[in-house]
Every structure is written in structure tokens, then in C-alpha cells.
Amino acid sequence: MIRGADIVVKSLIEENSEYIFGYPGGAIMPVYDALYDYSDQIKHVLTRHEQGAIHAAQGYARVSGKVGVVLVTSGPGATNLITGLADALIDSTPLVCITGQVAAHLLGSDAFQETDVVGLSMPGTKWNIQVRSVEEIAPAIAKAFHIAKTGRPGPVLVDITKNAQIEFGEFNYAPCLSVRSFRPYVKINEKAVADAATLINTAKQPYVLFGQGVVLANAEAELKAFLDKTGIPAASTLLGSGALPQDHPSYVGKLGMHGNYAPNLLTNQCDVLIAVGMRFDDRVTGDLKRYAKQAKVIHLELDPSEIDKNVKTTVAIQGDCKVSLALLTEAVQSNSHPEWMQRFRELENEEKLAVMTNDLHATQGGLHMGEVIRLINQFKEEDAVLVTDVGQHQMIAWRYFDYKTTRTQVTSGGLGTMGFALPAALGAQLYDYKRQVVCVVGDGGIQMTIQELGTIMQTKAPVKVVLLNNNYLGMVRQWQQLFFDKRYSFTELENPDFIKIAEAYSFKARKVTEREDLEASVAEMLLHQGPYFLEVVVEKEDNVFPMIATGCSVEEVRLS
Amino acid sequence: MNRYTILVYTENFIGILNRITIIFTRRGINIDALTASESRLDGIHKITIEVTVTEEQIIQLTKQIEKVVDVIKAYCFKDEEVVYQEIALYKVPIESLDPGLEKVIRQFNAHIIAAEKEFVVIEFTGHKEDTQALLEILKPFNLLEFSRSGRVAIAKPKFSVQEYLNNQT
Ligand SMILES: Cc1ncc(C[n+]2csc(CCOP(=O)(O)OP(=O)(O)O)c2C)c(N)n1
Ligand SMILES: [Mg+2]
Numbered sequence: 041m042i043r044g045a046d047i048v049v050k051s052l053i054e055e056n057s058e059y060i061f062g063y064p065g066g067a068i069m070p071v072y073d074a075l076y077d078y079s080d081q082i083k084h085v086l087t088r089h090e091q092g093a094i095h096a097a098q099g100y101a102r103v104s105g106k107v108g109v110v111l112v113t114s115g116p117g118a119t120n121l122i123t124g125l126a127d128a129l130i131d132s133t134p135l136v137c138i139t140g141q142v143a144a145h146l147l148g149s150d151a152f153q154e155t156d157v158v159g160l161s162m163p164g165t166k167w168n169i170q171v172r173s174v175e176e177i178a179p180a181i182a183k184a185f186h187i188a189k190t191g192r193p194g195p196v197l198v199d200i201t202k203n204a205q206i207e208f209g210e211f212n213y214a215p216c217l218s219v220r221s222f223r224p225y226v227k228i229n230e231k232a233v234a235d236a237a238t239l240i241n242t243a244k245q246p247y248v249l250f251g252q253g254v255v256l257a258n259a260e261a262e263l264k265a266f267l268d269k270t271g272i273p274a275a276s277t278l279l280g281s282g283a284l285p286q287d288h289p290s291y292v293g294k295l296g297m298h299g300n301y302a303p304n305l306l307t308n309q310c311d312v313l314i315a316v317g318m319r320f321d322d323r324v325t326g327d328l329k330r331y332a333k334q335a336k337v338i339h340l341e342l343d344p345s346e347i348d349k350n351v352k353t354t355v356a357i358q359g360d361c362k363v364s365l366a367l368l369t370e371a372v373q374s375n376s377h378p379e380w381m382q383r384f385r386e387l388e389n390e391e392k393l394a395v396m397t398n399d400l401h402a403t404q405g406g407l408h409m410g411e412v413i414r415l416i417n418q419f420k421e422e423d424a425v426l427v428t429d430v431g432q433h434q435m436i437a438w439r440y441f442d443y444k445t446t447r448t449q450v451t452s453g454g455l456g457t458m459g460f461a462l463p464a465a466l467g468a469q470l471y472d473y474k475r476q477v478v479c480v481v482g483d484g485g486i487q488m489t490i491q492e493l494g495t496i497m498q499t500k501a502p503v504k505v506v507l508l509n510n511n512y513l514g515m516v517r518q519w520q521q522l523f524f525d526k527r528y529s530f531t532e533l534e535n536p537d538f539i540k541i542a543e544a545y546s547f548k549a550r551k552v553t554e555r556e557d558l559e560a561s562v563a564e565m566l567l568h569q570g571p572y573f574l575e576v577v578v579e580k581e582d583n584v585f586p587m588i589a590t591g592c593s594v595e596e597v598r599l600s
Numbered sequence: 601m602n603r604y605t606i607l608v609y610t611e612n613f614i615g616i617l618n619r620i621t622i623i624f625t626r627r628g629i630n631i632d633a634l635t636a637s638e639s640r641l642d643g644i645h646k647i648t649i650e651v652t653v654t655e656e657q658i659i660q661l662t663k664q665i666e667k668v669v670d671v672i673k674a675y676c677f678k679d680e681e682v683v684y685q686e687i688a689l690y691k692v693p694i695e696s697l698d699p700g701l702e703k704v705i706r707q708f709n710a711h712i713i714a715a716e717k718e719f720v721v722i723e724f725t726g727h728k729e730d731t732q733a734l735l736e737i738l739k740p741f742n743l744l745e746f747s748r749s750g751r752v753a754i755a756k757p758k759f760s761v762q763e764y765l766n767n768q769t
Contacts, residue, residue, distance in 0.1 A: 345663035
């Protein structure tokens, strides 16, 4: 017989968890006490805030494909997870979050640090459960891992009362292999594959849109094989970036509000639209009433509730896209679409002239964010991970970063959570100390979780933090400029001396204000062994283009 | 907009009802009526939800409900595809019990199921339109209280949750 608290830790070890991201407190203290004995088998990372813990677990999960583990106390510890849960749910990130809870006999009595965590987290979790006795602990954790990683991944939460942590029970861990009410994988409908193949074979201007579903299904090779055979132009969503190397001949760019010109515009000119593992988010589609109305739509998607949700499909292929892509590749004819592809290249040139040249290669005026990303590309390693926060820097970094390998894109897509980047970068870095992790963050967002510089210091994770400082909540300011008559209402920031802060946390830090210093600084950062903090002071009132304004159609994408 | 019945078969799991109702709350959709009971199968619960929505909405709602991990299966039906009943209870003061009321009870085939010193309770089952009609008639009889259940429903099309579960393994 061992204590419930030991069962918690041993269960996590049984699930091959490498890291726990957490923060202690009264209701979880027995588990923390148990952790003391297992430090040779599982590592715990003490963040500086529970939001930092869950974002770090997200960063870890996104680059590793493994389940991120979070451990926090009841009440405020648990409520501090809510943003991360919502973020992980909408971005399909597998997490198991364990929260301490007051003893079972106190439930409902408004005891100290009691809060209804199961109720609060219900809309933000794929599944959650409260455990009130020792014998329920291991089965609940086993089920939690199964649900978090199976099918469309997502966050789950296990709330464990303090008495259960203290009680003694038997431990014989049985991993959960199936849950009868939860069977996310279905057999691919062969007729649907055949119908899709016919549509694709007769299409004149077919077009592939791929999303994070490809990464989550480990279907990168299948996507590539499909594109190699069909020669269809393919564009990526924000979270799909990296699923296909950007130098692949089919790759034509990025979709969405600040994506590329051609991929957005030509959505309304294709005749067959093949969506793979993406969910037609409104930031991708713009006005749905004027989205791809001319096209027959094929949707390869695991989650049935995504099919026909926003865009009506002609042929839906429900199921794991790793399987369906392979079947579809077999069923289609080899082909190429040189003229159609040429249209993408022509419009790409327009975008280069109108936007990219100045973004990337300006020679006068203030520094552009794009220049920094261009230099990062120049000096980074091929499989470097880009972690971004939310705002202009996020869109610019995404637009210009050279994605060469999969699982190199970590950003808060669906929720757009400022403060995500710094802790997520830490989590991504801990998965592999040797891999370059570049964290691009704004002066607004970094201050939402800046305390996690301390966790980076303590773990010695060699994260490269690139602060693109425009002294504004830039993305909001851009909207104020374009749509609110330049009324800059509460978007200008008086910032601290970031370099002093970074140095206080033992980072090697450098601030760049001049163009001629930028290249050497980026190079120095990427060659540096330990954590590095590079602040680049950029043009204050720069805008991100192209842009599809809210309510506009994809074909109304503007270059200025 | 149409009236639909959603039949949801679930594991008997704490919080499952909450997980299902928040799907409606989030979309600003009002649940007309909801009942939960055991089903024919051991350990499997059946939740019957009545809702007035568009066809597009009912498809999305049903998919979202089915996405809930502890939901085994959800089916949606139009009114003509289900056999359904609702039960209504009417409390009337004893003084109102005159030949007029007796006639009404007879006509509706309703029953007096309790008689106390001061009131009687009339029970009547049927569709909402029927129980509503009786309600209107009873109001002039100084109706004291009225209570109507959510619908219980059995689908006409053939389906089997048991078979569904068997086929999954
Ligand atoms: C938690 C949170 N609060 C508010 C917002 C709204 N928002 C989106 S971008 C942005 C500005 C971000 O400013 P900064 O971090 O400096 O990045 P920049 O746009 O300047 O690159 C804001 C306030 C958000 N996405 N997340
Ligand atoms: Mg800023």
C-alpha cells in the first residue's frame, strides 16, 4: 500500500511523463511531498505563475507530440489555469492537468481555497473528473492520458481531493486503452475517397489548404506524397506551418487575415478546394458568404463536428488524415498544374514588390520586424523552433520565418493569448536543450508573463528571446489607425528597461536600435550557448500587410 | 425553425448533464424541455432534449453533443419521427369540482389522481398542445397550480445503441 500522492506521481511516471510543470500549495502538498522521492524519475519545473506552467506544458506538448503535464493547487492555483485550458482546447494540444482540491468532506462548504474547478473548467476541457478516493486516482489518470492524446487532442483535468492524496491504496497501473463512449477513429469511407479522387482528377484549378491536423496526425509525409503526385498548389494555416517544407514546389504560402496575397485571393478562383486537417477558422475564411462559393469542397477531417460547420462540403472524408491522404494519393492520377501554379507565382511577385521587399530589406527609416526575422532565418539551424506571442510580431514572424521541418511552429492560434510565448518557449526548449528555440515576443505580451524569465534562469534553458519593441500594443494600434481614425486609445506603453530586467535574471542581453548592429547581434544570439535576450527597437507605427479586414472576403485582401 | 427531439445516450457520469447543456448555453439556444432517465441498457442513461432550431443548428448541436467524451451516441429527430408524451398535473380547488369540470375531465380522458380536503389533482398526458388546451380550460375553474414534464420520446426509425456499441469493438 502506498499513499494516493505517490500513486499520482507513479502514474505520471508510468505514462512516461518526462516533465511536470507546476506550482505547489496547500491542497496539493502531499503530491509535492511525494515528488521529493522521485526526482530521479521525473523532473518538476517550478514556474512563477500557474499560467506559466500550463503554457510551458503546451509548448512542450506542441514540439514533442507528447502529453504536457501540469500540477497545481486548488482555488487560485486552479483558476490560473483557465486561460491555458481554453488555449489548449481550441488549438488541440494534449495536456493532463492535475489540481489539488480540498478534502472530500469539505466539498461544497466554501472551505479555504475551495473552488468548483470541475465546473469552472468544463467548457475549457475535453474531459474532466473529480477524484475523491485513493482507488480512483490511477484509473482517472490513465483515462485522462488516453483522452488527452487520442483522436483530436485536447486538455483534460483531474481534480484530486486532499484526503485521496493522503489515503493509502494499492498501486498496479493499467494504462487506459479504450473508452467505450469515445471512439474517435472511424474507418475511412472508400466511396468518399473515390468521389474525392474523381473531383481532383477532373479539376482544372485544384487547391490544397492544410492545417495543424496534418501535424497532429503525423501525416506530413503523406501530405507531401499527395502533393508530389498531384502537383496541386498548397497553402498553410497559421498552425499548419511547418507541416510542409516551404521550399516544396507545391507550397504557395499562408492563409488568413495576415497571410499571403495569392493564397487568399485565389481561394475564390479554384474549382476544387481540398482542406486537410483545418477547421475554416474565421481568420482564414473572412466573410463566409463570399468564401470559395465557386468551388467544390473536399474536407479531410478527424473531428466530425468540424465537417460542414463553417463551409459546406461536397465530399467529406472523415477520419485520420494520415490514412485518408494515403488512400487518396493512391486513387488520384499523377498530374501537374503549371498554368494555375503560375497564377500564384505572379501574385507572389506582386506581394514581394508591394510589401516584402520593404519589410525585409529596408535600407532607411526605423527597423522593421521583418528584417529581424530575415536575419534569424539566415543564422538559425534548420529545425529551429519559432515560438511567438500574439500581435504584429506574431504575424510578421510567421509570414517570414523559413519553416523547414515539422513541429517548429508554436503560437497561440485559436485563442490568441498574449503572454503565451515566453513560458511556451521554455517548455519547447526543455523538450530538447540542443534544439534552437527562438521566442519572438512583443513589448506588450512579454509583460503578461515576464516572471517566467525566472524559470528560464532556474532551468538554464537556452531560450533565445527576441523582443520586438514598438512601444505599442501594435496590433491594436494598427486597427485603431485603419478603422478607428487613428484614435490611439490606451495602446501606447511606457516600458521598463528590459535589458536591466533580463540581466537581473542572468540573461546575456543586448539592445539594438540601429540597422548596422542588427546582423551581428542576431548572429551572436544564435551562436550563444545559454539564454539570450535580444531587444530590437523597431519602427513604432508599422503595419502588417497584406490584410483581410474583418467582414471582408478573401478576395478583398489588401496589400496596403 | 423546427421542433426537434435529441436522444442522447450517455455513461452515467457526474457532470454529464452540465457538459451537454453548456453546448446550448454557449450558442444562445434555449432548451424547451429536458428529461433524464435510465435507458433499456444497464448503466446507460438516456437524456431527451426538446429544442426549436434550424436544421443546420440541429446537425451542429447533435455533433457537438456526440463529441462529449462520455456521450455514447446522440440522435436527432423531427416531431413526426418520434412517439412522445408529456405529463401534466393540475391542482384545482375542491369547490370547483362541479358538473362542468367533470365533463371536461371526461372529454379529455384525464384522471383525478389525488383528492384532498381542499383540492384535487388532475393528471393528463398527451402532446404539449393537448395539455396546454386543458390548461386554458381549467384556468376559469380557479386553477391553483400547474406542472408539466419534459417530453419522453421513443424514436420510430430503427436504431440500436447496443448494436452500435457491439460494432465498435
Ligand atoms: C490576453 C490578451 N489580451 C488582449 C489581447 C488583444 N491584443 C491582441 S494583439 C495585442 C497587442 C499586442 O502588443 P505587443 O505584445 O506589444 O505586440 P505587437 O502587436 O506590438 O507586436 C492585444 C492587446 C490578446 N490577444 N490577449
Ligand atoms: Mg508592441
